[in-house]
Every structure is written in structure tokens, then in C-alpha cells.
Amino acid sequence: MTREFDEALPTPPDLFGMPGYLARRLYQAYTAYWGKHVDPVLTGPQFSVMTAVRMFPGSDQGSMAGAVALDNSTMADLARRLELRGLLARIPDTSDGRRKLLYLSPEGETVLDKVTARVTALKGPLLSPLSEDEQVEFIGTLQRVAEHWERLAGN
Template sequence: MADKTSASDSAATAPTPGPPTAPEALTSAPGYQVRRLYQAYLAAWVRAVDQLLTGPQYAVLTTVAANPGSDQSSLASAVTLDTSTMADLAQRLERRGLLERRTAAADGRRKLLYLTPEGERTLSEAGSRARELDERLLGHYEPAERARLLRQLTALADEWERLDDGSAPDA
């Protein structure tokens, strides 16, 4: 006697598996975990710090506040942005009234960056919320553990940046 159950009937009655999970080939890759960490951080930033001010914009404002009158190219290097991204970001911050770009007297191609009063206020408000977020994210670590974690993250970032310029040691 022939089985009268069609393929679609058996598929409909088969138990449905749970949602897919990332395979071990991904979960064991450091880049995958770094991306997950960054995505989680971005989501937390938007909720806790600022929906309009991005992390790179905050980094630029913070660095300009610490180094007023520095040129755009030097600041790009300080916050690890390429110069074209920095130029675009500085223009957007200028349009929002947070940053002032002045042409250097000695070289008309160089742009010197300064915070506006609105930029100072925005940075102050976002800065306090960013510190609160950092405390939420790292609050369960003891101070020594937190310092060790930040040293390890910095060392890892430094090492991975050297991979790009070819100066990292071979494994």
C-alpha cells in the first residue's frame, strides 16, 4: 500500500526547530565578538547618551575641547578617522552649530577646529550621560579589573591597528 502522506504534509507536521544560532565558526572568531560588542554598545549609546550625536561625533567634540585650534587632519588621526570622514563629520557638526572651522592663516587648506558655546553645552550634557553609561557597562567590575580590561582592549586595538600598516609582529 502506498503512503498517501505528501511531502508538504510531513513538513507541516515536523517539529519546527528554534531560531537559528550563529555557528561556532562565527562565535569563535574575535571579529564577530567585537562586532557584537560594538552593536550592543551602539544600541546602549542611542538609548542612554544621545540619539543625534554619534560616538565618532562625540569623540571629535571631546578631542576638539581638549585641543582647541588643532587642525582637522591631526584631529582625524587622534580619533582614528580617515581625513575624508573627518571632513564630512566636521562639516555636519558645523552645520549643527556645535563646531567652528576656521581657515589657518598660514595655509588656506588647513581647517582649525573650535567648539561653539552650543558645542560646549552639548558635549557637557552628552559627556555626563556617557560617563553614566560607562558606569552601567563596567560597574560590575572592581576598579582593578576595570583598569585591566581597558588596558587589554587598548592593547588589542593597538595591535589590530598595526596589522593594517604591516608593522604587527608575525604570530
């Protein structure tokens, strides 16, 4: 039997029992939904960094990376991109010029305010198949699993 090249294939049933596959699927769908309803340029990880910088202004990049579950090289690249867009200031630490201290720029504050409202609004549509109690349980379960997987990975 020959298939057309663009014909969608069904998902192999074995994948539905694999948590990594399902986590990736969730993340891909979330990223696509984010791009349509939050911001097509600002990414979820960038939003996380900006949120953490607002909460902990003047913290160093390395500490900030841990706070938002990014590795140091990804954090450095992400912070550089946010700086180039004028959303973040990376200031060399006076006691150690290799360390960069992070601050939101005024433009970053404005963008974060706008985006935060849109991100907050995502919860409703994304979790609408679940009752309020199920939503709380689901978020709690995701947190526990994420923490466990990070421990398993040595993070």
C-alpha cells in the same frame, strides 16, 4: 525543514572564536545603548571629535583625525556635520586655506558638557558584569588590542 523568515537563527559557534566578530558585536550593542542613554543624534565618533577639539582647540582636521582614530575623509564629513548643527567651527588656516582649524562653538561646549556626564555614566552599566579589577584589566586589554590592530592595519 522550512523556517519562518523572521525566526532568529542561532549564532554559528565558530564565530565566537573570531575577535572581529566579537568586536563588531560589542560595537553594535554599544551604539544601540548609546542611542538610548546618551544621545540619539550625536554619535560616539562625533563625541570623540568634540572631546578632542575641546582639549586641542585650533588644531587642524587632519591632526584631529589621528587623535580620534578616524581617516581624513570621515573626519572631514563628521566635522562638516557638526558645523552644520552649530556645534563646531571650521576656520580656514590663514597660512593654508585648505586646512581647517577646529573650535567648539558655545552651543558645542554646552552639548559636550551634558553628553560627557551621560557618557561617563555608561561605564557602570556596560562593565557591571566585571569586578573593578577586571574592569581595569579589560580596558587595558582593549587598548592594547586596538593599538595592535591599528599597527597591523598600517594606521
